[in-house]
Amino acid sequence: MKAKFKLFLYLTLLWGVAGCSQILDEVPVSQVGSQYYNSLAGFEGGVNAVYTSMRSYYGAEVSTNLSVFGTDTYTNGSDGSYKYMNQYTASFGSNVSILTNLWNSLYSGINTANILIDLANTDGVTGLSEAAKNQRIAELKFLRAHAYFLLTQNWGNIAISVNGITNPTKDFTKATVAEVYAVILADLIAALPYLPTTVGNADYGRATQGACEHMLAKVYLTKATSEAAESTDFENAATYSSHVINNYSYALQSDYALVHDQSNQQNSEIIWAVQYSNDVLTNGSGNMTHLFFLMEYDVQAGMIRDIANGRPWKRYRPTDYLLNVIFNPADRSKDSRFKKSFKDTWLSNSPGTFTSGLFDNTKTSVTFASGDTAIYIPGIEWTVEQRAAKKFQVLVPSLYQANLYPTLSKYLDPLRPEIGTSAGSRDVFVARLADTYLILAEANIKLGRSQQAADAINMIRRRAAWSGMESEMEITASDATMEFLMQERERELSGELSRWYDLKRWGVLVSQVQAYNPDGAAGIQSYHNLRPIPQTQIDRTEGTSTNFPQNPGY
Amino acid sequence: MINIDKGDFRWSTDIQWTKNKEKIVELANGKVDDVGNSRFIGQPITAIYDYQKIGIWQADEADEAASYSRNVGEIKVADLNNDGKIDADNDRTIIGSQIPDFTAGITNRFNYKNFDFSFFIFTRVGSTIISSFHSDFNSLAGRYNNLDIDYWTPTNPTNEFPRPNVNQESPLNSSTLRYFSGTFVKVRNINLGYNVPDDLTQKMKISSLRLYLAAQQPFNFSKYRSKYKGIDNETFDSIGSAQSYATRQFIIGANVKF
Numbered sequence: 111m112k113a114k115f116k117l118f119l120y121l122t123l124l125w126g127v128a129g130c131s132q133i134l135d136e137v138p139v140s141q142v143g144s145q146y147y148n149s150l151a152g153f154e155g156g157v158n159a160v161y162t163s164m165r166s167y168y169g170a171e172v173s174t175n176l177s178v179f180g181t182d183t184y185t186n187g188s189d190g191s192y193k194y195m196n197q198y199t200a201s202f203g204s205n206v207s208i209l210t211n212l213w214n215s216l217y218s219g220i221n222t223a224n225i226l227i228d229l230a231n232t233d234g235v236t237g238l239s240e241a242a243k244n245q246r247i248a249e250l251k252f253l254r255a256h257a258y259f260l261l262t263q264n265w266g267n268i269a270i271s272v273n274g275i276t277n278p279t280k281d282f283t284k285a286t287v288a289e290v291y292a293v294i295l296a297d298l299i300a301a302l303p304y305l306p307t308t309v310g311n312a313d314y315g316r317a318t319q320g321a322c323e324h325m326l327a328k329v330y331l332t333k334a335t336s337e338a339a340e341s342t343d344f345e346n347a348a349t350y351s352s353h354v355i356n357n358y359s360y361a362l363q364s365d366y367a368l369v370h371d372q373s374n375q376q377n378s379e380i381i382w383a384v385q386y387s388n389d390v391l392t393n394g395s396g397n398m399t400h401l402f403f404l405m406e407y408d409v410q411a412g413m414i415r416d417i418a419n420g421r422p423w424k425r426y427r428p429t430d431y432l433l434n435v436i437f438n439p440a441d442r443s444k445d446s447r448f449k450k451s452f453k454d455t456w457l458s459n460s461p462g463t464f465t466s467g468l469f470d471n472t473k474t475s476v477t478f479a480s481g482d483t484a485i486y487i488p489g490i491e492w493t494v495e496q497r498a499a500k501k502f503q504v505l506v507p508s509l510y511q512a513n514l515y516p517t518l519s520k521y522l523d524p525l526r527p528e529i530g531t532s533a534g535s536r537d538v539f540v541a542r543l544a545d546t547y548l549i550l551a552e553a554n555i556k557l558g559r560s561q562q563a564a565d566a567i568n569m570i571r572r573r574a575a576w577s578g579m580e581s582e583m584e585i586t587a588s589d590a591t592m593e594f595l596m597q598e599r600e601r602e603l604s605g606e607l608s609r610w611y612d613l614k615r616w617g618v619l620v621s622q623v624q625a626y627n628p629d630g631a632a633g634i635q636s637y638h639n640l641r642p643i644p645q646t647q648i649d650r651t652e653g654t655s656t657n658f659p660q661n662p663g664y
Numbered sequence: 665m666i667n668i669d670k671g672d673f674r675w676s677t678d679i680q681w682t683k684n685k686e687k688i689v690e691l692a693n694g695k696v697d698d699v700g701n702s703r704f705i706g707q708p709i710t711a712i713y714d715y716q717k718i719g720i721w722q723a724d725e726a727d728e729a730a731s732y733s734r735n736v737g738e739i740k741v742a743d744l745n746n747d748g749k750i751d752a753d754n755d756r757t758i759i760g761s762q763i764p765d766f767t768a769g770i771t772n773r774f775n776y777k778n779f780d781f782s783f784f785i786f787t788r789v790g791s792t793i794i795s796s797f798h799s800d801f802n803s804l805a806g807r808y809n810n811l812d813i814d815y816w817t818p819t820n821p822t823n824e825f826p827r828p829n830v831n832q833e834s835p836l837n838s839s840t841l842r843y844f845s846g847t848f849v850k851v852r853n854i855n856l857g858y859n860v861p862d863d864l865t866q867k868m869k870i871s872s873l874r875l876y877l878a879a880q881q882p883f884n885f886s887k888y889r890s891k892y893k894g895i896d897n898e899t900f901d902s903i904g905s906a907q908s909y910a911t912r913q914f915i916i917g918a919n920v921k922f
Contacts, residue, residue: 189807191833200733201836204752280700645752650700655753 144276147229150237156226157246160253161315161385162394163219167260168384168538169397172208173607174426176264180638181609182622183432183600185629187424188406188512198623198633203664204645213265213644216257223250223257225274248304251297252317252325258297259329262290263611264641266661280652284659288338291329298326307358314376314385315537320358321382324541327351327549332615334556348553348562351546354381360543362573367450369544370520372536381541388525388535396533400526402426403518403605407456411464411476411503412484418524419456421532427515428452431626432604433507436597439490444579445571447601448489453519458484469514470503477501487516518605544570544602552595560587567595570602592616614639637663678771686763708761710901712792715741715750716757717840719823720816737816737827739837759843760792762901769852778859784852791846793897795888799842800905804828804835811893846897848886854879872921880913 146152167173171192178184179196186193192208194201227250229235230243238246254272261268267284270293285293305319327350334343354360361378363369369379376383386397404422408415415421437448458478465475472494478484483502490507497504505514523534547566554563564587575583585594599612613619623634642664651658668675686708689695697704704711719740721729726736732750734740745754766789773782802811806828815825826835835841857876865873888897896910897903 186831193831197831199836201832205839646700648752654699660752 153235166215177607177610182626184426187427190425204642210644223254244304248301249317251301255294255297266640291338323350344553344556351550354546379543383537399521400523400534406513412458412478414460452516454487456485472498560590563590672777674775681768683766708763710762712759765790780857783854787849793846794902806830851883874919878915
């Protein structure tokens with residue numbers, strides 16, 4: 111018995127030893143080591159990954175929450191988790207998950223860019239030609255600058271690093287806004303000569319000289335009213351924006367409606383866009399913006415939810431100021447942009463007779479055949495008699511409510527495969543030529559050159575005119591004031607991820623929200639010009655809040 | 665432990681009691697708390713660090729609530745350093761950890777002639793669990809199904825859960841609503857058996873026959889269940905929204921040997 115046991119023990123031990131050597135031989139094939147960056151394919155993949163980091167903002171709910179919410183032109187609709195970002199209540203603090211995720215994703219993208227730049231600069235990539243190296247470094251600097259620009263506009267003083275971090279560290283300190291702008295501008299100016307003027311179809315979406323100059327103009331314009339302002343900023347903004355207009359082949363689309371036509375996404379007006387596609391393998395979470403601006407059409411008489419009309423998440427509701435002042439009803443016969451920015455008609459896709467749940471209180475019953483108009487938004491008040499005379503429900507301004515309002519149509523995505531698909535395929539336009547004209551106009555107004563400002567504004571206003579109304583849309587030099595431009599920007603760019611940053615740049619965020627955002631007016635204070643720093647960043651920094659203090663007020 | 669052993673009757677009891685002590689003595693960078701990773705010197709590795717809910721702001725506290733940017737009916741968290749504001753630096757504290765004060769069990773066995781009866785009671789006292797189940801099903805937004813809990817209204821000035829609000833999909837400081845006591849008392853099983861006498865089994869031409877009734881986990885006592893509508897707080901770390909149900913099993917059996 112004892113001998114048998116010993117034999118068993120030896121055999122077990124032997125088997126164990128034999129097993130061990132096999133385990134040591136294992137090669138993990140499912141992970142990519144950092145050496146992969148040293149190969150050409152790995153390096154190119156890394157550059158693409160930095161482009162992908164832009165998707166953590168553009169196309170995600172956080173981008174519209176940070177730019178559309180809490181402004182004078184949109185307030186919260188009936189649904190959504192982030193109404194406090196519009197209402198500026200105490201819930202808007204350091205534990206907002208989407209801000210933490212954005213912060214982490216942008217810094218992760220920045221660090222990948224840093225590592226790749228370090229690697230390319232030390233000729234650590236096998237087979238990378240000198241020209242390709244210079245172009246890729248320029249692209250990475252462009253993207254890094256873009257990430258820092260987003261970060262500093264939202265958070266002010268932030269941590270900067272331009273060298274790759276490859277080991278865990280807790281040593282971070284805040285740089286001043288001026289230091290952050292110095293890094294951004296150094297990157298963009300260094301990148302500019304090495305970027306291509308145009309890219310081929312296969313490379314569409316890569317940074318170009320035009321995109322870089324547009325961004326330089328935007329950065330200088332923003333810096334000009336920041337705490338880092340210098341006297342040359344407006345002049346620089348004017349210079350770079352006129353370069354974009356004059357030195358490249360960008361051109362405004364002939365019709366405003368064409369700009370956001372989903373079949374015309376790579377159009378002559380687009381300077382730089384963050385790419386999405388209908389390939390589910392590479393589309394990630396997709397461009398989700400199509401969900402957020404829609405009103406609750408799908409429970410109304412004669413309507414059910416379908417792909418063409420979209421999946422209404424009812425997040426962003428236009429304010430009266432947007433609908434009645436910026437898109438003044440008196441100007442709508444000249445200016446086509448209200449009609450072309452908002453959906454006003456829903457055609458019945460669920461025919462029948464309906465007697466209950468009607469919002470239009472001038473009728474007790476409606477009957478629709480398939481394709482009949484079920485809902486119409488005239489955009490102005492109608493009399494009870496006018497409404498009663500129509501067979502369909504008429505949604506007049508006095509009936510607007512948190513789930514029923516004019517619906518921004520720029521992001522509608524009828525090419526989604528299913529009703530419930532949230533991952534849209536539209537590109538997100540980060541820079542388009544109309545914005546460049548408005549940057550030029552703003553800089554020229556600030557520089558006292560009213561005529562040049564009016565000329566730039568007239569370029570987009572003529573394009574925005576209904577046919578034959580071009581001359582009536584034009585403004586004169588005396589009209590070219592900041593007050594006019596503040597409205598004109600929103601007429602052109604409503605919902606296009608710009609307004610909050612605009613208001614902050616103009617120093618009117620608090621006053622405009624107090625005046626025109628009924629849900630945000632009570633909560634907003636001057637400290638809301640900056641966002642709360644994620645608590646995880648503070649907790650994970652050496653010295654925590656002593657070294658990395660929260661922004662004041664939060 | 666045999667309590668009684670007298671003639672046909674026998675009663676025995678087993679008792680077990682366990683206590684596990686755990687604390688972090690030192691971290692990689694010395695005897696310094698690592699807030700970012702929730703590692704605190706002198707605390708268990710699973711320490712929970714957050715604001716401390718001390719109730720709900722009541723109607724007569726409206727002014728004080730406003731000074732903290734809170735409204736009546738919202739969660740009241742402790743201002744630990746009394747500086748008049750709630751901030752992450754000074755007002756977060758150790759809420760608890762997964763380490764219980766003790767666990768204990770008691771088994772009683774009774775035998776009388778051919779009958780036997782036993783039951784096992786198990787308890788855990790003093791741990792804190794994180795119930796994501798409550799984060800997901802207690803959002804108090806009015807848009808989703810909600811656990812039937814005691815929430816604040818002007819006519820129900822409770823200190824348990826805040827006022828429902830259609831404009832938010834989770835209440836302010838909602839993370840503090842996830843922490844529950846991990847204490848429970850469970851009757852793990854009850855068994856009642858009868859061994860059929862040998863003379864009868866011989867007639868049936870079998871070697872033995874035992875008839876029994878058994879109940880597995882028939883009783884489960886915890887505040888988490890009774891008051892907060894949770895399912896089962898016997899978990900090590902956190903309870904997710906996909907928690908499976910705590911089952912109760914009753915068995916009527918016959919054990920026949922040939």
